[in-house]
Amino acid sequence: MTSADISVLSADEVCRLLGIEERRLKQLIRDRVLIEARTARGERGIPREVIVKGANGWEPLPVLQGTLTLLADDGFTPEESVEWLYTLQDELGERPIDAMTSGRHHRVNRIASTLAF
Numbered sequence: 001m002t003s004a005d006i007s008v009l010s011a012d013e014v015c016r017l018l019g020i021e022e023r024r025l026k027q028l029i030r031d032r033v034l035i036e037a038r039t040a041r042g043e044r045g046i047p048r049e050v051i052v053k054g055a056n057g058w059e060p061l062p063v064l065q066g067t068l069t070l071l072a073d074d075g076f077t078p079e080e081s082v083e084w085l086y087t088l089q090d091e092l093g094e095r096p097i098d099a100m101t102s103g104r105h106h107r108v109n110r111i112a113s114t115l116a117f
Contacts (some may be wrong), residue, residue: 014033032068063105
């Protein structure tokens, strides 16, 4: 994976889309509802793929928190979690983030649960 593979939204953009204040965004990151990433140019933000259009407007990708928790329980840092999510995984035949946004999060979580250090 390279950071070039990640397109991010700024904190201000995410707050506007979700209708929240920045302190709430920080809490969502701490709670692993969202994750912060860095682009190839060093920009920090929230990956675009994890903010999705839901029934009531924009929301965090609902299945992300479970996967991030599994990865954290397996010993992954947030940076390692981003790297894993955005790297092609042979077991999936695609990047985990792509599988998750396509509704195949159960398979992603099965694989993630086997990755303990």
